[in-house]
Amino acid sequence: MTSKRGARSPVAVTGMGAVTALGWDVSSSWKGVLEGAHPARPVDLFETEGCRCRSAAQAAIPPIPSLTSKETRRLPRASRFAIPAAWEALAQADLLISNGRAKLPHTPLCLATTGGGMEFGERFLAEILAGRKGHLRWVGRYQPEQQALDLQRCFELCGHSVVIANSCSSGADALGYAAQLIWSGEAACVLAGGFEALTETVFVGFDSLRILTTERCAPFDRGRSGLLLGEGAGFLVLESLEHALSRRTRPFCLLTGYGQATDLCHLTQPSPDGGALCQAMESALAQAKLSSEAVGYLNAHGTGTALNDEAEARAYSRFFGAGWQTPRMSSTKATIGHALGAAGAIEAVFSVLALSTGRLPPQWNSPDPLPEVEQALARPLEAPRPLDHTMSVNVGFGGSNAALLFSRYD
Incomplete structure (x- = not known):
């Protein structure tokens, strides 16, 4: 636009x-x-x-x-x-x-x-x-x-x-x-x-x-x-x-990309292959003219349900490559719960804070992670790291998928 x-x-x-x-x-x-x-x-x-x-x-x-x-x-x-x-x-x-x-x-x-x-x-x-x-x-x-x-x-x-x-x-x-x-x-x-x-x-x-x-x-x-x-x-x-x-206001960061896609798979279940989620992430990155390697932290939807987490894990493995370790990722729903219509906005706040502070929200309560995401999960006590871009994604009933990309402002 x-x-x-x-x-x-x-x-x-x-x-x-x-x-x-x-x-x-x-x-x-x-x-x-x-x-x-x-x-x-x-x-x-x-x-x-x-x-x-x-x-x-x-x-x-x-x-x-x-x-x-x-x-x-x-x-x-x-x-x-x-x-x-x-x-x-x-x-x-x-x-x-x-x-x-x-x-x-x-x-x-x-x-x-x-x-x-x-x-x-x-x-x-x-x-x-x-x-x-x-x-x-x-x-x-x-x-x-x-x-x-x-x-x-x-x-x-x-x-x-x-x-x-x-x-x-x-x-x-x-x-x-x-x-x-x-x-x-x-x-x-x-x-x-x-x-x-x-x-x-x-x-x-x-x-x-x-x-x-x-x-x-x-x-x-x-x-x-x-x-x-x-x-x-x-x-x-x-x-x-x-x-x-x-206004002489210094931004926290820039919102550089937004992607949205619908998978039309099921009223309450996400598409098992995560294709629409990949499409939403790709659209957000394309707006910023960036590749997936640029993302340093991903705030995943991660509800803790059997079908959602499996589909997301497949989508991320497909999008970032098998055995991927970057971006580091976590779902903050382990600590705030799933706030439904508010989830994407609250998790966007956490993504901005990760970008501005370099601190990664750890993945809590997951001692035995799914193999597709095991190497990428942020863990407690990880040292802060410089981040240039973070992404927040959400998956909803009816096959709705959305991705937001935030970028450092210098």
Whole structure:
């Protein structure tokens, strides 16, 4: 894509924010990822009696300084994760005025989720089934566009907003779409990210598929027993490099490539050969005019389920070559759980941090790895190393595959 002036503008990452089961901000979440924190705890948001699995990476809700306690209580849980994460990203990019208003009110929003404010819809249905009159406001706040409105009202934003619900690749797709707005010259600055809250419908649905683990999540391990559901939010401020430098803001890095492909194999199972995942990675690298050898760290999707990890391992072996050791790779879902629509955005934050610090998130809980990825898995206590490019990939239900490429800014 080209800008209105005819040349594609580099996309800079100038701010990041995150809320996970490991903490209320980027630094605490990153610390937990590096140290191998175990986030699973019994779910207390709804009844799990009768479920095979009864735990998840449930997050604590951060405070929202610009809202009263009454205003905060009216927000769906998803918004109560999204607003603090977006706040941190905007503040880090120096785009917040002291009272919480955004400095650039026309900033577009590119958001990702799979459940939105689903717990309000569940509450409404429960009231009706119990013979009571449910509040209609619960139905309205069930819609994912409501969380976009909550963000716009909190920061007094009036730009257009897009909500992407493309299963587990949604977060990466939202960032990719935001980058395309900047590459095309349609926007100079975009707030992009994903948010997700645990809900009974989603939890019980995954449990009925028998893909939730009752043990530790062990991505790419031969003994893996399933995924750990998580929740939270991740946001990045993306700007054209010219716009960022005009504000005297130094970028963390550049987002240089985005690829997306669909394998059309199965509603819930990835294609066994990983062909579409390879295509997404190839597309991201082609945009940056780089080869696979340039990638120093790969944040893999790695859910810890039997079919996903096998397909991913085959795809990486095919893409990077048999016995590959570079890039080093890991799945951070072992420490934060699988945050569904927010996963791609949160994991993009970790990929940027790996690039800027040289520290590799270790692959925790996988003592007996699959042979296709064994040599490449990052391990605890690995020394920091200089990285020029990192990649984050996501694989979702319906055959959705997405890849983001981040490059050092010097």
